[in-house]
Amino acid sequence: MVVLKKIRASTLMETLVATVLIVIVFLLASMILNTLFNNSIKNKTHDIETYLNELEYRYMNHKVELPFYGEFEKWQITIDRFVDKNQHYVEIEANNKELNKTITKQKFETNP
Known part of the structure; x- marks a missing residue:
């Protein structure tokens, strides 16, 4: 029988930290895009x-x-x-x- 190798996985804490970082990056990007969009509408002449x-x-x-x-x-x-x-x-x-x-x-x- 073949012995299965242990695969190293990330812990729950590492996964949560990565998720929080991704959410923060997406929030910043959406805020920047929203500001650009509002400015383009206000400056439309x-x-x-x-x-x-x-x-x-x-x-x-x-x-x-x-x-x-x-x-x-x-x-x-x-x-x-x-x-x-x-x-x-x-x-x-x-x-x-x-x-x-x-x-x-x-x-x-x-x-x-």
Whole structure:
């Protein structure tokens, strides 16, 4: 008869320590991913930038009268004309008070 060899196994304490370490690593990873995901949602400004480009296009084709005040989702939008050192420009500004963000675009005019 063949004598079975003893196989060295880990103790219960080693198994518990390894399990706790794995759980801690997964918790840290999930917290980091959650933070990254929340930040990417808060910093998402693609929709408002697209709308501002559309308003700029409308202004260039004389479809928007100045001063313009409007809203887009939770953004307050203003378009106004300014003069600085004999240079005429139009400023398009979007304000979101919830996120405390402001997006500003300036378009210089050659013939006001």
